Amino acid sequence: MGLVFSGKRSAKMTDLLQIGGITERMRERLSAAFDIHQLDDFNADSITHIVTNGHDGVPHNLMISLSNLKMISVYGVGYDAVDASAAAERGIVVTHTPDVLNKEVATTAVLLLLSCYRELLRDDNYVRSGRWEVEGNAPLTRSADNQKIGILGLGRIGQAIVDKLEPWAPEISYHTRNQKDVPYRYFDNLVEMAEHVDVLICITPGGPSTNRLVNAEVLRALGAGGTLINVSRGSVVDETALINALQNGELGWAGLDVFEDEPRVPKALREMSNVVLLPHAGSATIETRAAMGDLTVDNLLQHLKDGSVITAVPECRDL
Numbered sequence: 630m631g632l633v634f635s636g637k638r639s640a641k642m643t644d645l646l647q648i649g650g651i652t653e654r655m656r657e658r659l660s661a662a663f664d665i666h667q668l669d670d671f672n673a674d675s676i677t678h679i680v681t682n683g684h685d686g687v688p689h690n691l692m693i694s695l696s697n698l699k700m701i702s703v704y705g706v707g708y709d710a711v712d713a714s715a716a717a718e719r720g721i722v723v724t725h726t727p728d729v730l731n732k733e734v735a736t737t738a739v740l741l742l743l744s745c746y747r748e749l750l751r752d753d754n755y756v757r758s759g760r761w762e763v764e765g766n767a768p769l770t771r772s773a774d775n776q777k778i779g780i781l782g783l784g785r786i787g788q789a790i791v792d793k794l795e796p797w798a799p800e801i802s803y804h805t806r807n808q809k810d811v812p813y814r815y816f817d818n819l820v821e822m823a824e825h826v827d828v829l830i831c832i833t834p835g836g837p838s839t840n841r842l843v844n845a846e847v848l849r850a851l852g853a854g855g856t857l858i859n860v861s862r863g864s865v866v867d868e869t870a871l872i873n874a875l876q877n878g879e880l881g882w883a884g885l886d887v888f889e890d891e892p893r894v895p896k897a898l899r900e901m902s903n904v905v906l907l908p909h910a911g912s913a914t915i916e917t918r919a920a921m922g923d924l925t926v927d928n929l930l931q932h933l934k935d936g937s938v939i940t941a942v943p944e945c946r947d948l
Contacts, residue, residue: 643933646671646695648681651704655680655922662933678702678929683725684891684909686710692721700932703942704925705912706730706786707862709835713944723942724928727785729920730912735789737911738830738860741884742794744905745856746773751902773797779826781819781843782833782861783809790830802826805833819843823850828858835862845870848880856882860911863888872897875904886911 645663659665663678676695681687683705689712692698701711703725713723744750748770755767774797780787783803791801791813801813804822808815816822819842823829829851833839843857843866851857857880859866868889874880876897886907888894898904912918928938941948 644675645678646676649685652922655926658926683707702925702928708942713942717944722938722945722948724938724940725942726921726924730917731786731789733917734786734911735793738790739793741858741905745882745884746771777826778828779822781831787832820846820850823847828856831859831861831865833861835864839865841867848874853878854881858884860886
Protein backbone atom coordinates (compact mmCIF):
# COMPACT_ATOMS: atom_id res chain seq x y z
CA MET A 630 0.00 0.00 0.00
CA GLY A 631 1.25 3.44 -0.92
CA LEU A 632 4.09 2.24 -3.22
CA VAL A 633 4.82 4.05 -6.44
CA PHE A 634 6.32 2.21 -9.41
CA SER A 635 8.29 3.89 -12.20
CA GLY A 636 10.43 1.16 -13.65
CA LYS A 637 11.77 0.34 -10.20
CA ARG A 638 10.22 0.29 -6.75
CA SER A 639 10.47 3.63 -4.88
CA ALA A 640 10.41 4.39 -1.20
CA LYS A 641 7.05 4.35 0.53
CA MET A 642 5.49 7.78 0.98
CA THR A 643 4.34 9.10 4.35
CA ASP A 644 0.81 8.04 5.32
CA LEU A 645 -1.72 10.82 5.88
CA LEU A 646 -5.23 10.25 7.25
CA GLN A 647 -7.89 12.53 5.82
CA ILE A 648 -10.91 13.34 8.02
CA GLY A 649 -13.65 15.33 6.30
CA GLY A 650 -13.40 16.92 2.88
CA ILE A 651 -10.49 18.72 1.27
CA THR A 652 -10.33 20.82 -1.87
CA GLU A 653 -8.84 19.61 -5.12
CA ARG A 654 -5.99 22.08 -4.72
CA MET A 655 -5.22 20.67 -1.28
CA ARG A 656 -5.41 17.10 -2.57
CA GLU A 657 -3.08 17.85 -5.46
CA ARG A 658 -0.45 19.37 -3.20
CA LEU A 659 -0.74 16.71 -0.52
CA SER A 660 -0.64 13.82 -2.99
CA ALA A 661 2.84 14.87 -4.06
CA ALA A 662 4.17 14.21 -0.55
CA PHE A 663 1.72 11.82 1.16
CA ASP A 664 -0.26 8.67 0.60
CA ILE A 665 -3.75 9.92 1.53
CA HIS A 666 -5.99 7.47 3.36
CA GLN A 667 -9.66 7.66 4.26
CA LEU A 668 -11.29 6.61 7.53
CA ASP A 669 -12.52 3.35 6.00
CA ASP A 670 -9.11 2.31 4.69
CA PHE A 671 -5.96 2.92 6.74
CA ASN A 672 -3.33 1.12 8.80
CA ALA A 673 -3.26 2.63 12.29
CA ASP A 674 0.44 1.86 12.75
CA SER A 675 1.47 3.71 9.59
CA ILE A 676 -0.40 7.00 10.00
CA THR A 677 1.91 9.83 11.05
CA HIS A 678 -0.11 12.87 9.93
CA ILE A 679 -3.78 13.87 9.88
CA VAL A 680 -5.59 16.55 7.92
CA THR A 681 -8.98 17.48 9.35
CA ASN A 682 -11.24 20.45 9.95
CA GLY A 683 -12.61 22.33 12.94
CA HIS A 684 -15.98 20.58 12.81
CA ASP A 685 -14.92 16.94 12.41
CA GLY A 686 -11.69 17.22 14.39
CA VAL A 687 -10.10 13.96 15.53
CA PRO A 688 -12.05 11.59 17.81
CA HIS A 689 -10.07 11.02 21.01
CA ASN A 690 -10.18 7.23 20.69
CA LEU A 691 -8.86 7.45 17.14
CA MET A 692 -5.97 9.69 18.17
CA ILE A 693 -5.01 7.26 20.94
CA SER A 694 -5.06 4.34 18.50
CA LEU A 695 -2.50 5.96 16.17
CA SER A 696 0.74 5.03 17.91
CA ASN A 697 2.99 6.82 15.41
CA LEU A 698 0.96 9.99 14.95
CA LYS A 699 3.16 13.09 14.91
CA MET A 700 1.06 15.95 13.61
CA ILE A 701 -2.57 17.08 13.10
CA SER A 702 -3.32 19.93 10.71
CA VAL A 703 -6.73 21.57 11.21
CA TYR A 704 -8.42 23.45 8.38
CA GLY A 705 -9.99 26.29 10.38
CA VAL A 706 -9.14 28.53 13.29
CA GLY A 707 -11.33 26.63 15.77
CA TYR A 708 -9.91 23.32 16.95
CA ASP A 709 -12.07 22.38 19.93
CA ALA A 710 -12.95 19.08 18.19
CA VAL A 711 -9.31 18.05 18.72
CA ASP A 712 -7.99 17.32 22.22
CA ALA A 713 -4.94 19.51 21.79
CA SER A 714 -3.80 19.10 25.38
CA ALA A 715 -3.82 15.31 25.09
CA ALA A 716 -2.02 15.59 21.77
CA ALA A 717 0.66 17.84 23.29
CA GLU A 718 1.22 15.35 26.12
CA ARG A 719 2.02 12.71 23.51
CA GLY A 720 4.26 15.05 21.52
CA ILE A 721 1.75 15.41 18.69
CA VAL A 722 1.76 18.88 17.14
CA VAL A 723 -1.62 20.41 16.30
CA THR A 724 -1.89 23.34 13.88
CA HIS A 725 -4.76 25.51 12.71
CA THR A 726 -5.31 28.41 10.29
CA PRO A 727 -5.50 31.70 12.22
CA ASP A 728 -5.23 35.21 10.75
CA VAL A 729 -6.06 34.26 7.14
CA LEU A 730 -9.79 34.27 7.94
CA ASN A 731 -10.00 37.10 10.46
CA LYS A 732 -11.34 39.76 8.12
CA GLU A 733 -13.82 37.43 6.42
CA VAL A 734 -15.38 36.28 9.69
CA ALA A 735 -15.48 39.91 10.80
CA THR A 736 -17.36 40.80 7.63
CA THR A 737 -19.86 38.03 8.40
CA ALA A 738 -20.41 39.38 11.92
CA VAL A 739 -21.07 42.86 10.57
CA LEU A 740 -23.34 41.42 7.87
CA LEU A 741 -25.45 39.65 10.50
CA LEU A 742 -25.59 42.73 12.70
CA LEU A 743 -26.72 44.99 9.86
CA SER A 744 -29.21 42.39 8.64
CA CYS A 745 -30.82 42.33 12.08
CA TYR A 746 -30.85 46.08 12.55
CA ARG A 747 -32.17 46.92 9.08
CA GLU A 748 -34.51 43.90 8.90
CA LEU A 749 -32.98 42.75 5.62
CA LEU A 750 -34.87 39.46 5.36
CA ARG A 751 -38.21 40.98 6.37
CA ASP A 752 -37.99 43.79 3.85
CA ASP A 753 -36.70 41.53 1.08
CA ASN A 754 -39.78 39.36 1.61
CA TYR A 755 -41.95 42.49 1.73
CA VAL A 756 -40.88 43.45 -1.78
CA ARG A 757 -40.91 39.92 -3.26
CA SER A 758 -44.38 39.16 -1.91
CA GLY A 759 -45.90 42.26 -3.51
CA ARG A 760 -46.88 43.73 -0.16
CA TRP A 761 -45.02 47.00 -0.85
CA GLU A 762 -47.26 47.71 -3.83
CA VAL A 763 -50.44 46.80 -1.94
CA GLU A 764 -49.72 47.97 1.62
CA GLY A 765 -47.28 50.82 1.10
CA ASN A 766 -43.96 51.35 2.85
CA ALA A 767 -42.60 48.73 5.22
CA PRO A 768 -42.32 49.47 8.95
CA LEU A 769 -39.28 51.43 10.02
CA THR A 770 -36.09 49.65 11.09
CA ARG A 771 -33.31 50.56 13.56
CA SER A 772 -30.12 52.48 12.90
CA ALA A 773 -26.87 50.60 13.50
CA ASP A 774 -25.03 53.85 14.19
CA ASN A 775 -23.73 54.73 17.66
CA GLN A 776 -24.66 51.44 19.27
CA LYS A 777 -23.13 49.91 22.37
CA ILE A 778 -21.48 46.71 21.21
CA GLY A 779 -20.00 44.06 23.46
CA ILE A 780 -17.43 41.60 22.15
CA LEU A 781 -17.26 38.22 23.88
CA GLY A 782 -13.69 37.11 23.17
CA LEU A 783 -11.47 39.96 21.96
CA GLY A 784 -8.87 37.92 20.11
CA ARG A 785 -7.63 38.47 16.57
CA ILE A 786 -11.05 38.04 14.97
CA GLY A 787 -12.72 40.07 17.71
CA GLN A 788 -10.36 42.96 17.00
CA ALA A 789 -11.04 42.60 13.27
CA ILE A 790 -14.76 42.90 14.01
CA VAL A 791 -14.15 46.09 16.01
CA ASP A 792 -12.08 47.50 13.15
CA LYS A 793 -14.83 46.80 10.60
CA LEU A 794 -17.48 48.35 12.84
CA GLU A 795 -15.59 51.66 13.07
CA PRO A 796 -17.67 53.46 10.37
CA TRP A 797 -20.78 52.99 12.54
CA ALA A 798 -19.14 54.78 15.49
CA PRO A 799 -19.90 52.16 18.13
CA GLU A 800 -19.08 52.21 21.82
CA ILE A 801 -17.06 49.02 22.29
CA SER A 802 -16.95 46.88 25.43
CA TYR A 803 -15.44 43.42 25.81
CA HIS A 804 -15.35 40.42 28.09
CA THR A 805 -12.40 38.03 28.24
CA ARG A 806 -10.69 36.04 30.99
CA ASN A 807 -8.06 38.73 31.39
CA GLN A 808 -8.09 42.44 30.66
CA LYS A 809 -6.18 43.51 27.56
CA ASP A 810 -4.22 46.63 26.70
CA VAL A 811 -6.90 48.06 24.41
CA PRO A 812 -8.89 51.33 24.48
CA TYR A 813 -12.25 49.66 25.14
CA ARG A 814 -14.26 49.19 28.31
CA TYR A 815 -13.53 45.89 30.06
CA PHE A 816 -16.16 43.87 31.91
CA ASP A 817 -15.02 40.97 34.06
CA ASN A 818 -18.68 39.90 34.37
CA LEU A 819 -20.52 38.85 31.20
CA VAL A 820 -24.00 39.50 32.60
CA GLU A 821 -23.02 43.06 33.51
CA MET A 822 -21.68 43.65 30.00
CA ALA A 823 -24.87 42.22 28.48
CA GLU A 824 -26.92 44.67 30.59
CA HIS A 825 -24.81 47.56 29.29
CA VAL A 826 -24.74 46.84 25.55
CA ASP A 827 -27.21 46.82 22.68
CA VAL A 828 -25.42 44.04 20.80
CA LEU A 829 -23.46 41.04 22.05
CA ILE A 830 -21.10 39.51 19.49
CA CYS A 831 -19.74 36.05 20.34
CA ILE A 832 -16.30 35.29 18.91
CA THR A 833 -14.77 33.24 21.71
CA PRO A 834 -13.28 29.77 21.16
CA GLY A 835 -15.44 26.72 21.79
CA GLY A 836 -14.69 23.95 24.27
CA PRO A 837 -15.63 23.10 27.87
CA SER A 838 -14.63 26.48 29.33
CA THR A 839 -17.08 28.38 27.13
CA ASN A 840 -19.85 25.78 26.83
CA ARG A 841 -23.21 27.61 27.06
CA LEU A 842 -21.46 30.65 28.46
CA VAL A 843 -24.24 32.75 26.95
CA ASN A 844 -27.08 31.38 29.06
CA ALA A 845 -30.59 32.48 30.00
CA GLU A 846 -29.28 35.05 32.49
CA VAL A 847 -27.03 36.68 29.90
CA LEU A 848 -29.83 36.76 27.33
CA ARG A 849 -32.26 38.35 29.79
CA ALA A 850 -29.63 40.94 30.60
CA LEU A 851 -29.21 41.73 26.90
CA GLY A 852 -32.94 42.39 26.85
CA ALA A 853 -35.90 42.86 24.56
CA GLY A 854 -34.11 45.56 22.58
CA GLY A 855 -30.90 43.57 22.34
CA THR A 856 -29.29 41.66 19.50
CA LEU A 857 -27.13 38.54 19.77
CA ILE A 858 -24.61 37.74 17.03
CA ASN A 859 -22.79 34.39 17.13
CA VAL A 860 -19.90 33.72 14.76
CA SER A 861 -17.90 31.58 17.19
CA ARG A 862 -19.19 28.09 18.05
CA GLY A 863 -22.75 26.91 18.54
CA SER A 864 -21.75 25.47 21.92
CA VAL A 865 -21.05 28.96 23.30
CA VAL A 866 -24.78 29.80 23.38
CA ASP A 867 -27.45 27.82 25.24
CA GLU A 868 -29.66 27.22 22.20
CA THR A 869 -32.75 26.23 24.19
CA ALA A 870 -32.47 29.37 26.32
CA LEU A 871 -31.95 31.43 23.16
CA ILE A 872 -35.11 30.07 21.54
CA ASN A 873 -37.12 30.73 24.69
CA ALA A 874 -35.77 34.28 24.99
CA LEU A 875 -36.61 35.08 21.37
CA GLN A 876 -40.07 33.55 21.61
CA ASN A 877 -40.89 35.24 24.91
CA GLY A 878 -39.66 38.66 23.84
CA GLU A 879 -36.82 38.65 26.38
CA LEU A 880 -34.39 39.07 23.45
CA GLY A 881 -35.08 41.11 20.36
CA TRP A 882 -32.99 39.68 17.53
CA ALA A 883 -30.34 37.09 16.75
CA GLY A 884 -27.91 36.65 13.86
CA LEU A 885 -26.45 33.14 13.90
CA ASP A 886 -23.75 31.51 11.81
CA VAL A 887 -23.22 28.54 14.14
CA PHE A 888 -25.44 26.07 16.00
CA GLU A 889 -25.21 23.41 18.70
CA ASP A 890 -25.88 20.43 16.40
CA GLU A 891 -24.81 21.51 12.92
CA PRO A 892 -26.10 21.14 10.27
CA ARG A 893 -29.35 20.44 12.15
CA VAL A 894 -30.94 23.76 13.09
CA PRO A 895 -34.01 23.77 15.35
CA LYS A 896 -37.29 24.35 13.55
CA ALA A 897 -38.14 27.07 16.04
CA LEU A 898 -35.16 29.15 14.92
CA ARG A 899 -35.91 28.57 11.26
CA GLU A 900 -39.47 29.81 11.69
CA MET A 901 -38.71 33.05 13.56
CA SER A 902 -38.72 36.30 11.60
CA ASN A 903 -36.40 38.06 14.07
CA VAL A 904 -33.55 35.64 13.41
CA VAL A 905 -31.01 35.67 10.56
CA LEU A 906 -29.42 32.29 9.86
CA LEU A 907 -26.26 31.36 7.96
CA PRO A 908 -24.85 27.84 7.30
CA HIS A 909 -21.58 28.28 9.23
CA ALA A 910 -20.33 30.44 6.38
CA GLY A 911 -18.21 32.91 8.33
CA SER A 912 -15.08 32.30 6.27
CA ALA A 913 -16.83 30.79 3.25
CA THR A 914 -15.49 32.84 0.38
CA ILE A 915 -13.41 31.46 -2.46
CA GLU A 916 -10.43 33.61 -1.57
CA THR A 917 -10.41 32.94 2.16
CA ARG A 918 -11.02 29.21 1.89
CA ALA A 919 -8.15 28.97 -0.61
CA ALA A 920 -5.85 30.74 1.87
CA MET A 921 -7.01 28.41 4.66
CA GLY A 922 -6.36 25.36 2.50
CA ASP A 923 -2.91 26.59 1.56
CA LEU A 924 -1.94 27.14 5.20
CA THR A 925 -3.33 23.74 6.21
CA VAL A 926 -1.14 22.07 3.61
CA ASP A 927 1.86 24.32 4.27
CA ASN A 928 1.86 23.21 7.91
CA LEU A 929 1.87 19.55 6.88
CA LEU A 930 4.60 19.96 4.27
CA GLN A 931 6.83 21.97 6.59
CA HIS A 932 6.46 19.39 9.35
CA LEU A 933 7.28 16.64 6.91
CA LYS A 934 10.36 18.56 5.79
CA ASP A 935 11.96 19.50 9.11
CA GLY A 936 9.56 18.81 11.99
CA SER A 937 8.57 22.45 12.45
CA VAL A 938 5.19 24.06 11.75
CA ILE A 939 3.94 27.54 10.91
CA THR A 940 0.84 28.00 13.08
CA ALA A 941 0.80 25.64 16.06
CA VAL A 942 -2.14 25.94 18.45
CA PRO A 943 -1.20 27.44 21.84
CA GLU A 944 -1.12 24.06 23.58
CA CYS A 945 1.59 22.85 21.18
CA ARG A 946 3.79 25.90 20.73
CA ASP A 947 6.56 24.48 22.93
CA LEU A 948 6.83 21.18 21.04
